[in-house]
Structures are given as structure tokens and as C-alpha cells.
Amino acid sequence: MTHTTVPAYAAPSAKAPLERITIQRREPGEHDVLIEIKYAGIxxxxxxxxxxxxxxxxHFPLAPGHEIAGVVTATGSGVTRYQVGDRVGVGCFVDSCRECDNCKAGLQQYCTGELGNVGTYGATGRDGEITQGGYxxxxVVDENYVLRIPDSxxxxxxxxxxxxxxxLYSPLAHWQAGPGKKVAIVGLGGLGHMGVKIAHAMGAEVTVLSQSLRKQADGLxxxxxxxxxxSDPATFAELAGGFDLIVNTVSADVDINAYLGLLKSGGTLVQVGAPENPQQVASFALITRRLSLAGSMIGGIPETQEMLDFCGEHGIGADIELIRAEQINEAYERVLASDVRYRFVIDAATI
Structure with a gap:
């Protein structure tokens, strides 16, 4: 297999600052699309x-990045979905087994096949090579794992x-956020701010549950x-039993039982943040009001395209802070300090 060398920002080893290096990209195969990356989210x-x-x-050196937006610059001979000049995106995975029940159902994020869900970076592809991401x-990505970005x-x-x-779109759609539904979004960060925008566009009544009122104006x-x-105990008393759906975007340890208390009977709390430690859940909190505690992870290719089309129709994009590639390490520290409103995006022209 022939390769082309391209510049990237990568971590040379675990915990090391990212630095500019070169990485290898395969030459486009029959069903591959070559994408010139314009922007990559952090x-x-x-x-x-x-x-x-x-x-x-x-696997190091490793170039991360799975929020990729760019333009098609070349296609393989068998590509039918895209042509040069198309505005496209690549998300959290670039391949899957394509044969398991989940893949056949368009739920590639839950692939159970031997190949599994091949992450956009740090994963082993079907060619045996380690994937490198959007920084x-x-x-180069198979056309079946590329998304079309609306012009709007x-x-x-x-x-x-x-x-x-x-x-955020996947759980909101799956649990049918919409008119007449009361939805709470826990945390107003990179994930949470998208949840607010999408749930509002779906027609739900949206409440933000944030640690403080510091971002209240933004949330509204x-x-x-x-x-x-x-942080105000009165919040949990005032809102008890009020929500049909709660989506928790926070990756820190929180009292899940307190949040379960905010659900209506039959309500669902969906975990999309990934705390480091296991969480204690009181069975009676679930049993006595038929509550559901669920999880959700990104979306498959069809649903991701559905989300992009929905956002295009409703004029939804992320609130971003555009940075140069040499600011990546500084941006990492600011993410850890919750000092971003609400997503850093790298201008790939500066790589």
C-alpha cells in the first residue's frame, strides 16, 4: 500500500505535549475519499x-481529533456518494465490521463484529494500521463513513x-424529546450547549442544571x-418529579440518585458523560416510580447524517473559539479548567 506524508499535531508519547510532526495517509482506494481538513474540534x-x-x-505518536470538517479533493474509482468539492465531515469512527446486526441496522457505533467500531484515531483499521485523527x-476515509455537511x-x-x-442528538431523538416534553440538560459545556440547542429546536421545554448560575445568560x-x-439544595426540592428526560453530560462524579429524584414516574436519565469512578444507584429510586437509567454513545452513520440535516434546517452550529494549531496545548489546559465557550476548533490551515 502506498502512502502520502502530511503534517499533523500529535502527542509523541502519553502525557507529552502535542507537537508538529508528519504522519502517513494511505492513497485513496476504490471506495475512499481524500478530504482536505479545514477544521477540527477539540x-x-x-x-x-x-x-x-x-x-x-x-499508540504513539498519536494525532487525535474526531470532529472533522473539510472538503473532498479526490475520490477512488468506485466512489458514488461524493465528488470533488463536496463539504463533508468525519466523526468518531471510520469503519466497522459492516456485518453484525447493529451495523446492518445503521448502528455502527455499537458494532459487535470482530473488527469492531474503528475509532478515527488510535484504533487498528482493517488494513492493520493505526488510525490517525483530524489534527x-x-x-482518507471510506465513503460509507463520511457525512455530508449542509451548506447552511x-x-x-x-x-x-x-x-x-x-x-446529544441521539438520546434526545431516541427518547423523543419534543413538544410537551420537559427535558433537563446537566452541564453547560461542549456537550451540554449542543443539547440545549437541539432540544429547543425539537420543541421541548428545556432546563439547564449547572453547578452555578455563572452561565445562566448563555443558557437562556x-x-x-x-x-x-x-449547588443549591433547593433546586432538587423545587424540581422534584418534574422531568420526562434528563441527559447528564458531566464526566465528574455526581449524585445520580439526586437526579433520579427529578424525574417524573416513567422518566429516563441518560448518561452521556463518562465519570472515572463507578456510580452508586439506589434500586428503590428506580423501582418505586418505574424510572430508567440509560446510556448513549454518539450515533450511527444514518443518524449522524440525520442530525446534520436537522442542524442545517434549524441553523444550528456549535459555539466555538477558533484557534491556531500552536495553541492546542494551551487549549487543552483551558478545557480542563472549563474555560471555553463552548468548543475549541483548530484552523487546519495553521498545521
């Missing part, structure tokens, strides 16, 4: 991975939709109807 998962915080030795100038969404604001956007601007501080 996801908290990128930081966890390059710092070895998820119990994996990892680079170009990427600026590419820089579209990039975070490929992870943050679909991570983004489409929330109500905003409460979870």
Missing part, C-alpha cells in the same frame, strides 16, 4: 486519550457536531427556558 476524549487516562497504553491537513452550516461551527452534536441565549444551580 473533544475532551482527545485529552483523555493522549494522556493515557482511559487505562490504555495507546492534520488531510484524511459554516464548516468551523459544523466540526463539533460530528461528536458533541450527535452525542442558547434556547433554555429555565436555568438552575445544582
Amino acid at each position: 473533544c475532551h476524549s482527545d485529552i483523555h486519550t493522549v494522556r493515557g487516562e482511559w487505562g490504555d497504553d495507546g 492534520s491537513t488531510h484524511v 452550516i459554516p464548516l468551523d461551527r459544523a466540526a463539533p457536531l460530528l461528536c458533541a452534536g450527535i452525542t 441565549r442558547l434556547g433554555a427556558d429555565h436555568f438552575y444551580a445544582t
